Amino acid sequence: MNHKSTDIRQEEIKSAVLAIIFRDGLKNVSTRNIASRVGISEGNIFRHFKSKKEIILSIMDDVKSELIEGLRKISLEKTPPSRRLYKYLCKTVSYLIKYKGITILLFSEASYLNDHELMTKLNYIFNSQKQLIGKIVSDGIAMGKWNESVSVEDLSSLYMGIPITVNIEIILNRNGFEQVNFCKKMYELMLKILEK
Numbered sequence: 001m002n003h004k005s006t007d008i009r010q011e012e013i014k015s016a017v018l019a020i021i022f023r024d025g026l027k028n029v030s031t032r033n034i035a036s037r038v039g040i041s042e043g044n045i046f047r048h049f050k051s052k053k054e055i056i057l058s059i060m061d062d063v064k065s066e067l068i069e070g071l072r073k074i075s076l077e078k079t080p081p082s083r084r085l086y087k088y089l090c091k092t093v094s095y096l097i098k099y100k101g102i103t104i105l106l107f108s109e110a111s112y113l114n115d116h117e118l119m120t121k122l123n124y125i126f127n128s129q130k131q132l133i134g135k136i137v138s139d140g141i142a143m144g145k146w147n148e149s150v151s152v153e154d155l156s157s158l159y160m161g162i163p164i165t166v167n168i169e170i171i172l173n174r175n176g177f178e179q180v181n182f183c184k185k186m187y188e189l190m191l192k193i194l195e196k
Contacts, residue, residue: 009048012038014059021101022171026108053115059105060121067095068128075132081140085190088136089162090183092129096166097179103167129163130156137194146194155193162186 004012016037020029029052031042038045049055074087096102106122134156140146169182 006048009038009040009044010058013045013048013055014062017055017059018099018101018105021104026104053118056105056118057121059102060118060125063102063106063125064121064128067092068125068132070095071129071132075135081136081143081145082191084136085133085140086183086187088133089186089190090179092163093166093179093183093186096163097170100170103163126160130160133159140194147196150194155190158193159190 013034016034017029020033020037024033031045031052035042035045049058070091071088074084074091077084077087106125134152137146137150137152137155141148141150141152166182
């Protein structure tokens with residue numbers, strides 16, 4: 001019998017949840033479907049996670065450590081703001097493509113369950129992205145590269161529509177999504193807004 005470590009099983013379970021959401025919809029995330037996809041018994045899921053909520057919280061922690069911290073590093077680089085903006089956009093897009101279904105999971109579960117802990121983590125993820133993109137924009141404005149009349153807050157809010165758009169594009173174009181072209185288009189659009 002193939003025994004895998006708890007860490008490996010937890011990753012498999014989280015990946016299964018995201019794959020089910022992406023392919024079959026949130027309503028089909030059940031312990032039976034997760035177990036079937038991972039190749040374990042339903043009871044085995046609860047050896048690795050106490051509840052569905054704990055799985056979701058763990059996925060949110062992954063978003064925080066993998067996406068948000070990666071975006072933070074880009075935001076704080078000492079490279080030109082335009083370069084950071086492009087890297088920031090592409091990091092976000094590539095993460096969402098790699099973890100299809102994550103946007104649906106985060107917003108659906110946190111808002112529908114109206115769970116304080118889920119909402120707190122979602123708020124952190126959402127606001128961190130806004131603050132980090134805002135820093136890049138503020139740096140570009142302070143350096144005289146971009147238009148100072150652009151509202152950093154409004155542009156940061158506008159930016160937050162990009163992950164939702166990526167998710168819709170992935171769902172509508174299941175056979176292929178042009179990540180590089182999408183990054184370029186969004187980057188060029190943001191530059192048009194920012195240019196003096």
